[in-house]
Amino acid sequence: MAAYLVRRIRGDRFEVSKWEDSSEPSAVYTVVQGRNGWRCAAGWHCSKSPKCKHAKIILAWLKAGEEQRVARGGVPRMLDAQGSFLVDINSD
Numbered sequence: 001m002a003a004y005l006v007r008r009i010r011g012d013r014f015e016v017s018k019w020e021d022s023s024e025p026s027a028v029y030t031v032v033q034g035r036n037g038w039r040c041a042a043g044w045h046c047s048k049s050p051k052c053k054h055a056k057i058i059l060a061w062l063k064a065g066e067e068q069r070v071a072r073g074g075v076p077r078m079l080d081a082q083g084s085f086l087v088d089i090n091s092d
């Protein structure tokens with residue numbers, strides 16, 4: 001099952017990396033939140049409602065305040081393709 005990590009590059013530009021069964025990401029997408037919707041490097045051109053799954057993942061990440069949590073020193077958490085946070089695999 002793929003897992004995703006989000007980070008803000010700067011401003012309205014985000015990076016979503018896709019992780020599968022490897023120590024390296026299998027794909028990295030740049031996604032931009034534009035005035036007229038989201039633009040995703042995977043080729044989706046979404047209108048105001050973000051249909052692109054990467055944009056949906058970013059919205060869930062933003063809504064959860066994950067950016068602030070990580071800025072305070074929290075360990076970044078992965079999300080699934082539906083935008084739900086996965087259990088921290090580093091804590092056992």
Ligand SMILES: [Zn+2]
Binds near residue numbers: 043044052054
């Ligand atoms: Zn996308």
